[in-house]
Amino acid sequence: MLIIGxxxxxxxESHNISQAALAKRLGITRSSVNAWELGLNVPSTQYIIELSEIFKVSTDYLLCVAKTQTLDLTGLDEEDIAVLYALSTHLRRKNREMKL
Incomplete structure (x- = not known):
């Protein structure tokens, strides 16, 4: 699992931006960016938001938060809910096996 740094x-690196260029854009030192990447320090909330805007990603993605979704089950009976649960379990298992 990735850590934020x-x-x-x-x-x-995928945006071909140097540590110095990113630091300049954020108004901080290159050593601050380096410390983030080495896991010695973590960016403040302000910088998490700015980084997400620079790289066009969500803050959850930057923070390595697992992607979850909710599903509205209103109006479904217990049998329908059980079918959806079984399907989601099957798809997660299939995706895990494909990654192996």
């Missing part, structure tokens, strides 16, 4: 480094 690894995610920042990956995004920075």
């Amino acid at each position: 690894e995610r920042i480094k990956m995004l920075r």
